[in-house]
Amino acid sequence: MGEKVKRISVTIPENLFKEFEEATHAIGYKKRSKAISDAIQKFVADYRILNQIKTGSCAGTITYLYKHDIKGLTDTLTEIQHKYMDIISATLHVHLDEENCLETLSVKGNVNKAKSLIQKLKTLKTENVQYILIPQP
Ligand code: NI
Numbered sequence: 001m002g003e004k005v006k007r008i009s010v011t012i013p014e015n016l017f018k019e020f021e022e023a024t025h026a027i028g029y030k031k032r033s034k035a036i037s038d039a040i041q042k043f044v045a046d047y048r049i050l051n052q053i054k055t056g057s058c059a060g061t062i063t064y065l066y067k068h069d070i071k072g073l074t075d076t077l078t079e080i081q082h083k084y085m086d087i088i089s090a091t092l093h094v095h096l097d098e099e100n101c102l103e104t105l106s107v108k109g110n111v112n113k114a115k116s117l118i119q120k121l122k123t124l125k126t127e128n129v130q131y132i133l134i135p136q137p
């Protein structure tokens, strides 16, 4: 390949590592580094897609899972939703089971605000933050 490589060391939750190992074996990766490299590539691609919509208005949805018993998480989510109330038109909350909640936010308005909301949600202990943003004329 001749590509320059960089050696990194990371600290991640043990459970996440276990799931990662299971997934890489199931998919058939021979090298852990290759699997991690692919995962990082996906992360970067996701970031790029979000930054492709530069300015203007958008409409769409943001969906994520979270465990409501994680200390302070529900409060933080409520605070964020109030802070971004000018672009959140509705919140749908579904109690999936004893511990898991699914929330879908309907967003409409400035695309940079929507992007900043998504990025904020991704940094919390939420899981699987997914979104669809459609540019508006
Ligand atoms: Ni409220």
Ligand code: NI
Pocket (backbone or CB within 6 Å): 068, 093, 094, 095, 096, 100, 101, 102
């Ligand atoms: Ni709930």
